[in-house]
Amino acid sequence: MDLNSWTPDDNARRFATLIATASAVFTFLALWLGTGWNPLLALLLAAVDAVIVWLVARAALRVYFRR
Numbered sequence: 001m002d003l004n005s006w007t008p009d010d011n012a013r014r015f016a017t018l019i020a021t022a023s024a025v026f027t028f029l030a031l032w033l034g035t036g037w038n039p040l041l042a043l044l045l046a047a048v049d050a051v052i053v054w055l056v057a058r059a060a061l062r063v064y065f066r067r
Contacts, residue, residue: 008062008065008066009062009065011061011065012058012061012062012064012065013058015057015061016053016054016057016058016061017054019053019054019057020050020051020053020054020057021050023049023050023053024046024047024049024050024053025046027042027045027046027049027050028042028043028045028046031045031046
């Protein structure tokens, strides 16, 4: 795999996925183990969190990588 051939959009998408996944795992564990929520409700909110974080992170990273 040639990492230099990635476009700024590829980089933004991949890094946003990494950030959103980490955020979702943290949110899930915090809600489930930290506050004692039902695991399914915590998983649902973690998925919503991942989508929101992915959208924001991708937009910010696209601007950053296009410089």
